[in-house]
Amino acid sequence: MKKIEIVSPAGNLASLRVAVDNGADVVYASFNDATNARNFEGLNFTYETLVRGIEYAHIKGKKVYIAINTFPQMDSYPQWFSAVDKAVDADVDAVIIGNIGIMKYARETYPDINIHLSVQASASNYESINFYKREFGIKRVVLPRVLTIDEMKMIKERTDVEIEVFVLGGLCINIEGRCYLSSFITGSSTNTDGACSPSRFVRFINEGERMKITLNDTVLNDLGPAETSPYPTSCKGRYVRPDGRKEYIMEEPESLNVIELIPRLIDAGVDALKIEGRQRTKAYVGTVTSVVREVVDSYYRNPQDFVMKQEWLDRTNANFEGGKLTFGCYLEK
Amino acid sequence: MQLTLGPILFDWKREEILRFYDEVADMPVDRVYIGEVICAKRKGLGFNDIEAVGKRLMDTGKEIVVSTLAVVTDEEELSLVRGALNLPFLVEANDMSVFNMTLNKGSKTYANKEIVAGPHITSYNVPSIELLNKYGVKRVVFPVELSRDSIAYNIVNTGVEGEVFVHGKIPLAFSWRCYTSRAYDLNKSSCRYHCSDFPDGMVVKTLKGEPVFTVNGTSVLSALTYTLIEFVDDLKKIGVTALRISPQYRGTSKIVDTFRKMVKGEIGHEEGVEAVTSDNEGGLCNGWYHGIAGKEYRRATG
Incomplete structure (x- = not known):
């Protein structure tokens, strides 16, 4: 074998x-x-x-x-x-x-x-x-x-x-080769540019004890003092559902x-x-x-x-x- | 310029879908794509339904195409792809498995079947489109992120019939995970068909309160409506021959009418934008067409 x-x-x-x-x-x-x-x-x-x-x-x-x-x-x-x-x-x-x-x-x-x-x-x-x-x-x-x-x-x-x-x-929580999340938010995609969520679009903004993360001005997360985040991509962002809950709707980090x-x-x-x-x-x-x-x-x-x-x-x-x-x-x- | 109606991407109940296609019979569209693209668990239309609806719409002079699943992982899903190929209509391939079935030299079943390369096939460039052409593809629905220049280049250099997604929430991603079930602390295996509670998908907002994505079972779409209503003439100029409108739960007929009038030159940009905006909750986008982030929105100039 x-x-x-x-x-x-x-x-x-x-x-x-x-x-x-x-x-x-x-x-x-x-x-x-x-x-x-x-x-x-x-x-x-x-x-x-x-x-x-x-x-x-x-x-x-x-x-x-x-x-x-x-x-x-x-x-x-x-x-x-x-x-x-x-x-x-x-x-x-x-x-x-x-x-x-x-x-x-x-x-x-x-x-x-x-x-x-x-x-x-x-x-x-x-x-x-x-x-x-x-x-x-x-x-x-x-x-x-x-x-x-x-x-x-x-x-x-x-x-x-x-x-x-x-x-x-x-x-990748979404099937590779058919994910346009990065392309939609930043215009730069894995398929065409070879990079998902390029760092030039990422901002870490400190607000007191919290840290806001944006990707090309779209807010992906807002972390409390005890929270960490891996490299920020759209699929690992936190969003607000219709019921008002703030959740990782696609994937936890x-x-x-x-x-x-x-x-x-x-x-x-x-x-x-x-x-x-x-x-x-x-x-x-x-x-x-x-x-x-x-x-x-x-x-x-x-x-x-x-x-x-x-x-x-x-x-x-x-x-x-x-x-x-x-x-x-x-x-x- | 053809107008086409894309497959229904949301989980509508069978009766609703049948009622919708009754209305479609009177809509000024040239081609209708029918079939489940997102999830094999959805109960919408069976193959008998699709055949009956397709034949009825054919009688009104429309071309019928059966769309196949975008992500195919098991035997059940493969059987849905084969079932689509067995229907007496053209087929829109959304996964490369279709080509193995149609090109299989041992089988004459699908010989000469005309295939449309759907938006989930990676028809990014000339060498790829030339190959697809060899596999029986006459028409390509371009990947949604292609810019105007890229679309134009592909058409000029291959002569392929080019169809472009021009209106609707735009598909962004597919997963093994059911995001709708996840919102109810369930998973795909324990799905309780919550998708059907969201006939235009579940809109989620950023923490700043801006609508950003639409959760739709195992897929994610934009929350904003992608629209090229002001660029119909421009699309014609670069050789695009078909414009795809993606069905929405309410008001599809009005969208189709607006695009038809725009194609005929009966209305101007202002009127067109006004008509497609009036029923729209989440705002508009069209950045990809202009070679920028898809979420951006640009009006036509001049």
């Missing part, structure tokens, strides 16, 4: 090295431009640093995937084609693509490369996945965070495409952590576990990668007697700054 792959994020060369050194099988990264869904200031790779990163990973027997997963408009798509060219030239092990136009280019230009379907393509059922398999020969799909483990298992039974699922990190469910994910036939967070620090990448590595290895060593260690939970939880954690919809919708 092929062992489940651990796929760690890297926003720079230092994080990539730390991920490799802490047990990642694969590091995923991207170029520092709008061709990827984490297009943040000062983050991601130039061609030259990517080449160095890939050399480092390959020497250690590990892989690197490149995400080219936004949706170009008008006459900008040659830049996305060029990102595919550069990734292939740098000897990446797979390109993670979201848009069918870019996928067609990648497949026709490079018949032999591994293409993974990005979560941004929001392929949430086997018919969609098999469509991409037939048309573009995708090897793997990154599943959107809208499925239960039972549904993942059913997908796996109806396709020979490998499935990769998120195990840890920021949680919480992050996904399903490391306790790793044994069930492995049993369901999941091929790879993805850790979210190319924008996070190398300390984060190193710690969470090593925890996931320990959990996975421990389960494979002795599935019958596997016990979740409190230490693993403590080490991951410490990285979420006291924020709440959730299983998302992995067990129930």
Whole structure:
């Protein structure tokens, strides 16, 4: 039985090295431009640093995937084609693509490369996945965070495409690739600019002991002295319902952590576990990668007697700054 | 210029939907999209109903398209997509699963079926639209966040029939979570059909009291009404051939009439804006068309 792959994020060369050194099988990264869904200031790779990163990973027997997963408009798509060219030239092990136009280019230009379907393509059922398999020969799909483990298992039974699922990190409560909340409030969206809720639109306004948070002048929250907030996005905002109650109508400020469910994910036939967070620090990448590595290895060593260690939970939880954690919809919708 | 009526995005009761489509028979729309896009649990119209309503509307000279679910995760939802394909109408694909069903070479069932790429298919650019065209797509309903320039570019460079969402609360996001149930401390599995208590969705406001989003089951729409009433001529100029009006619980007929008059050049901008504003509770927006935040609203100049 092929062992489940651990796929760690890297926003720079230092994080990539730390991920490799802490047990990642694969590091995923991207170029520092709008061709990827984490297009943040000062983050991601130039061609030259990517080449160095890939050399480092390959020497250690590990892989690197490149995400080219936004949706170009008008006459900008040659830049996305060029990102595919550069990734292939740098000897990446797979390109993670979201848009069918870019996928067609990648497949026709490079018949032999591994293409993974990005979560941004929001392929949430086997018919969609098999469509991409037939048309573009995708090897793997990154599943959107809208499925239960039972549904993942059913997908796996109806396709020979490998499935990769998120195990840890920021949680999109709305299906990826079809969320326009940031675009509606700020004009800048993940699909088109590669950034949800860009920091240039965020304001933290202190009002006595309280702190108001706005996004492009739309109020997202008003925190009391004891309250904290993760990075402010529209989906994690607090709004007023018709009955006057102020609630997190879409999602509490919480992050996904399903490391306790790793044994069930492995049993369901999941091929790879993805850790979210190319924008996070190398300390984060190193710690969470090593925890996931320990959990996975421990389960494979002795599935019958596997016990979740409190230490693993403590080490991951410490990285979420006291924020709440959730299983998302992995067990129930 | 065609006027089309989009699928009903809210959870109306069966009798209400049937009554609505009785009215639609007399509305000056060229094409009607019918079918559930948001949630498989909604009980609205069954396939027999859709077929009957569709045929009746066809007799009044309208084109009928069945819209499919936007998010498809299990066998029950897939069966709804297949059911839509089995009806004797065009199909609006809102999920790529449709294309696997229609392109499946082993099956002749859906051969030559014309597909409309719905607003939830990512038809952002020329290479994508050219591919969709190869898959039997003649018309694209552009993703809602595309600007005028982007729409124009896609039409000029692909020759695709372009349909644009021009009026209504605009769809912003879909989730596995039912936000309406959540407001009642329930979840999707324990849903008690509270959506049907909100025939135009549940409007939520910011802490400052401004209407911002409309909660609608597993989806979120704008609280503001997106409208391009003043840009009908402009849309025509950039080659758009169909304008989509999204049904609302009351007053859809008046909106349709207003757009029809605008297309015919029978009314001016002021009159158009006045007509679509009068029944509107939450205010207007149209920023995306102008390449800015969707929530913004710009009047036509000159």
